Amino acid sequence: MDAEAFDHSDKVHSDAERSIWCQDPIGFARRELHVEPWAKQREILETVRDCDRIAVRACNASGKTFIAALTIIWWLMSNREATAITTAPTERQVRQVLWREINRIHFENRDLIGGRITSTTLSIDQYRNAFGFSTNRPERFQGFHRPNCMFVVDEASGVDDSIFAAIEGSMTSHNPKLLMIGNPNRLSGYFYQAFHNHRKHWRTIHISAFETPNLAEPENERRLIGLVTRNWVLEKRDEWGEDSREYRIRILGEFPDNDTDTLIRLDRLEAAAQRENTLIEGANSNVMGIDVARFGDDRTVACIRNGNRVIAIIVLPNSDTMQTAGRAIDIARQYRVERIHVDEIGTGAGVLDRIREQGEINAVGINAASRARDSRRYANLRAEMYDYLRELFHDGEISIPQDQELISELASVKYGFTSRGQMIMQDKRASLAQAGKSPDKADSLMLSFAGGIISEARIWS
Numbered sequence: 001m002d003a004e005a006f007d008h009s010d011k012v013h014s015d016a017e018r019s020i021w022c023q024d025p026i027g028f029a030r031r032e033l034h035v036e037p038w039a040k041q042r043e044i045l046e047t048v049r050d051c052d053r054i055a056v057r058a059c060n061a062s063g064k065t066f067i068a069a070l071t072i073i074w075w076l077m078s079n080r081e082a083t084a085i086t087t088a089p090t091e092r093q094v095r096q097v098l099w100r101e102i103n104r105i106h107f108e109n110r111d112l113i114g115g116r117i118t119s120t121t122l123s124i125d126q127y128r129n130a131f132g133f134s135t136n137r138p139e140r141f142q143g144f145h146r147p148n149c150m151f152v153v154d155e156a157s158g159v160d161d162s163i164f165a166a167i168e169g170s171m172t173s174h175n176p177k178l179l180m181i182g183n184p185n186r187l188s189g190y191f192y193q194a195f196h197n198h199r200k201h202w203r204t205i206h207i208s209a210f211e212t213p214n215l216a217e218p219e220n221e222r223r224l225i226g227l228v229t230r231n232w233v234l235e236k237r238d239e240w241g242e243d244s245r246e247y248r249i250r251i252l253g254e255f256p257d258n259d260t261d262t263l264i265r266l267d268r269l270e271a272a273a274q275r276e277n278t279l280i281e282g283a284n285s286n287v288m289g290i291d292v293a294r295f296g297d298d299r300t301v302a303c304i305r306n307g308n309r310v311i312a313i314i315v316l317p318n319s320d321t322m323q324t325a326g327r328a329i330d331i332a333r334q335y336r337v338e339r340i341h342v343d344e345i346g347t348g349a350g351v352l353d354r355i356r357e358q359g360e361i362n363a364v365g366i367n368a369a370s371r372a373r374d375s376r377r378y379a380n381l382r383a384e385m386y387d388y389l390r391e392l393f394h395d396g397e398i399s400i401p402q403d404q405e406l407i408s409e410l411a412s413v414k415y416g417f418t419s420r421g422q423m424i425m426q427d428k429r430a431s432l433a434q435a436g437k438s439p440d441k442a443d444s445l446m447l448s449f450a451g452g453i454i455s456e457a458r459i460w461s
Contacts, residue, residue: 289447
């Protein structure tokens with residue numbers, strides 16, 4: 001309903017109280033609102049506190065909307081001046097989903113929060129307000145240049161990119177926040193790109209049904225009403241099948257697995273970044289792959305691995321071949337590298353020659369455009385090496401750092417087929433045109449694992 005549900009006189013809280021709440025959102029939830037967020041909800045609260053752009057992809061009934069509502073209340077209560085703007089794809093989702101939770105939290109804590117609330121507005125005082133918009137008019141989201149302005153987009157996968165463009169125009173004020181949350185329904189758009197091409201600009205969080213308390217801790221199922229249940233998951237598994245689009249989105253909280261030209265699935269990349277390093281370390285020597293800058297916007301990147309464990313990704317300043325070779329040798333000394341795989345196309349040839357000239361470390365030249373070992377299946381060596389890398393991720397046999405830019409580049413690697421049925425990778429220039437950057441970190445990783453494709457005899461021939 002649109003009538004005001006409550007109208008309380010403004011509550012006065014001290015700066016000291018607000019400072020404590022601002023620093024400890026979990027404590028605010030526990031002590032002031034008397035709720036106990038579960039692990040992923042706590043992670044969302046702390047990430048919003050610490051970061052300006054947060055994207056959460058989640059399964060059904062994970063408590064994501066409740067924690068978004070709680071985050072809005074915490075934001076308004078912990079700042080002397082603050083604004084929260086919320087939206088969703090439809091008016092029903094704005095009023096009946098997110099703002100229903102905001103109203104419930106206010107009703108249960110109206111003596112603490114005070115102010116005036118309607119079905120889509122909350123005004124604590126003249127300096128602290130929240131509004132719910134359901135619109136396809138981007139101009140409604142423009143002009144919010146107040147300090148401490150937070151935008152919360154529920155079911156973000158379904159919101160038009162023009163709305164996000166308008167929101168971005170308002171992210172120039174002091175201490176802005178943008179929280180996107182929802183099911184990962186589609187393989188395009190602003191929400192999708194936050195987990196892929198634009199990932200380095202975002203703190204991303206993933207919630208699977210199997211991480212929720214009712215499934216991870218079955219003894220809590222009766223207590224945590226409203227969260228996804230084990231019975232529902234089992235029922236939908238039988239109805240949809242574990243390989244179905246619906247199961248991936250609504251239970252696993254994963255993007256659909258039908259982006260047919262993407263080489264490595266995002267969930268495999270994230271699993272590799274979360275994997276315990278101790279499970280796959282133990283090689284006797286370290287290997288480095290170095291992708292040397294060839295174009296104006298390219299970077300020279302070195303990747304060092306121990307066995308199947310990637311231990312470092314290092315971006316080198318662009319410089320001449322002598323300086324690049326010197327830096328590569330210095331990094332190799334620091335990490336006790338015994339072999340360097342150098343991309344020898346273009347500028348890389350000079351770097352390779354200089355490293356070899358020094359005679360200190362074995363240097364291997366790799367021409368990714370050359371003939372593949374299995375030329376029937378692959379158009380060139382680059383495709384064969386990347387497919388080998390894909391298998392490592394698919395089989396859970398690789399560990400990578402929590403490097404969001406690396407994950408973004410790997411998640412954006414595309415492939416296709418020639419008229420002869422050979423697998424071929426998207427050209428680096430095409431990647432630059434499509435994603436706005438060259439996959440330099442991804443290529444350095446691929447080069448570091450090239451030994452899995454090229455035999456020692458071929459390396460030195």
